[in-house]
Amino acid sequence: MSAVPGYAHGGGQVEVEVVSEHGEVLATIPHMSYEAGRTRVVKKYLEAGKGRNYSIVIRNNSSARIGVVVAIDGRNAISGRKSYLRNDEEMYVINAYGNTKLDGWRTDAKTVHQFYFTERADSYSKKTFDDSSAMGVIAVAAFRGKERFEYLNERSLQKFPAPGSPGPAAGKDAAAGASVQGRVQKPEQAQREAGTGFGDEQYSPTIRVEFEPEQIPFARTLIKYEWHETLCRKGILRCGLPERNRLWDEGSYAPFPPGYPLPRGLR
Numbered sequence: 001m002s003a004v005p006g007y008a009h010g011g012g013q014v015e016v017e018v019v020s021e022h023g024e025v026l027a028t029i030p031h032m033s034y035e036a037g038r039t040r041v042v043k044k045y046l047e048a049g050k051g052r053n054y055s056i057v058i059r060n061n062s063s064a065r066i067g068v069v070v071a072i073d074g075r076n077a078i079s080g081r082k083s084y085l086r087n088d089e090e091m092y093v094i095n096a097y098g099n100t101k102l103d104g105w106r107t108d109a110k111t112v113h114q115f116y117f118t119e120r121a122d123s124y125s126k127k128t129f130d131d132s133s134a135m136g137v138i139a140v141a142a143f144r145g146k147e148r149f150e151y152l153n154e155r156s157l158q159k160f161p162a163p164g165s166p167g168p169a170a171g172k173d174a175a176a177g178a179s180v181q182g183r184v185q186k187p188e189q190a191q192r193e194a195g196t197g198f199g200d201e202q203y204s205p206t207i208r209v210e211f212e213p214e215q216i217p218f219a220r221t222l223i224k225y226e227w228h229e230t231l232c233r234k235g236i237l238r239c240g241l242p243e244r245n246r247l248w249d250e251g252s253y254a255p256f257p258p259g260y261p262l263p264r265g266l267r
Contacts, residue, residue: 013061014068014142016221018046019101021053028223029236040219045236046138048117048194048225055115058092058140059099067091067213069141070102072115072196073125074134078106080124082131085141085220087213092206093145105198109206114199117225123195136194138223143213194227 018026028044035041060066069076069091071083078090094100104112105124125131232239256262 013040014066014140014219014221015057015059015061016138016140016223017057017059018138018223018225019055019057020049021055025057026054029231031224036220038216038218041222042220043222043224045231046223046225047228047231047237048136050117050119050194050227053103053114053116053199055104056102056138056140057099058094058102058142060094060142061097062144063096065093065095065145065211067093067143067145067211069139069143069217071134071137071139072105073123073137074131074139075125075129077102077104080105080128082129082133083139085139085217087143087215087217091143091211091213093209093211103202103204106204106206107201109208110203112202112204114202116197116199118195118197120193120195122197124198126195128198132193132195136225138196138225140221141217142219143217146212146214192227192230194225194230 018028020026026046028046031043031045033040033042056070058068058070067087069083069085069087069089071077071085074083075081076083076089078092081089083089092100092102102112104114106112120126120132120135123132123135125135226234226236228237228239231237
């Protein structure tokens, strides 16, 4: 498991934010929040800015270390493998009352390649694994640790293949990805779908630690990011014409009273 630097922070639960490359928190639109067994599930929408880098900030506001599985477009952000948000996947470990900022796809213990919003065809998931089964979703599953744990010596994370050169595991997923699709999409809808690209290299050191997570996550946050026009089309954003000022904006002609015979051209 990979430990990331933690910084003191107060609060009551795990929080997940998406921030711009300038550190601004990107506004999200609540969709639903519910309990699924022992897991608290939160779903939100977010407007994606085409070509813009982004990072994920996760805050652990509890008094114990937690492990978080982070998946982008359905792929684990550390290993690149298809993610099901399970406790046996590679995860980041965050200290009690700490937080971390995740900037990209991890390729070794000291390097990530930046997340950026892009078209579906240019996304890391589609381009490398031909997988679009969870496109446009930032997912974080948070696990509490079991009582017993110990630190290990620092180790390098296993490097996963760069775009265009999938290894054996990636090849298996690529074959399955084409058949494990969700609802059928029209070609033009798929082309407009937002995804996350494999961007520039960035220094991001971690250390390898032992962390035994519980079976079930206590929290899951799912953020569905879409282009502005897609959010408008779905009715998530109100994108109609601006409201007219009744005194300033020019109006139309005076209307006829109810029941008054209309001229022939208006009937």
